[in-house]
Amino acid sequence: MKKKTTLTKMHIAPSTVRYDAVAARDSNEVGQILAGTRKRNGYSLVAFSELLRHYGVDVSDKGISKWEKGYTTPSIYQLVAICYALNIKEGPSY
Template sequence: MDDNSFGARLAAARRAAGYNQTEVAKYITEAGFPVRTQAVSKWERGTTLPSARQLVELCRLYHIRDVVAAFAPAEERRAVRTLPLYRLAVSAGTGELLDGTDYDTVEVGDEVSPNVDFGVRIAGDSMEPRFVHGQIVWVHRQETLRSGEIGVFLYNGAGYCKRFERVPGRVELVSLNPRYAPIRVAEGDELRVFGRVVG
């Protein structure tokens, strides 16, 4: 197996974190995504691939913060610029969510759109299936959105990633997960647009 393949890198990350395949399967299963030890073995041999949610859990278990640097082929890992990645996850922030200096600087390649100004992490499952807990979303900084666009907002002191919708007489912040009711923005509420999600 090519030592630079996704499966080989996945196996190396597991060994570096000090886990065996059985322990990994148990962790992923307990996280809510049932998997057997044989599946972990197949991922590492390159026979099959983990789902996006399983990969998020693997990265959490292995303490991997930069998926591209960890798993992408060498030609895709070349950093072309740096971007701020804010530490406060959207959906649980404060008024200083994206205004302060509480961010890490990350290097990104051309897999991230040149229109991106910063990144934030998703918290919770309200934007599934498109965005999952722990995923980084990349944002173009702008102060207005068109109806139907997904953005990052400050609403009454908390940070959110939602779809912006104009309906007769009001604005709503809509989750992609149908289990969550829209947030109806009332007159007098504080709503600020930080930007549009572009990836």
């Protein structure tokens, strides 16, 4: 006989939540981090596009520019490749 799993609601006080996905999206946090880290590592958009191909991401320099400006966002798989390519090991702290 299978054991029945029950779900319980978590009650989290709003003051303890430190991350707001909507605010991060609206402020283009991912794009700003990407642009800053890419530039600090000395990659042009074209060079970074070529680097990402080595990680299995086929994106043009225009596509990267769209990510950085917040017009589009990379997929989770592209984001992992970006982190490897730029040696990003930790995210922002809140």
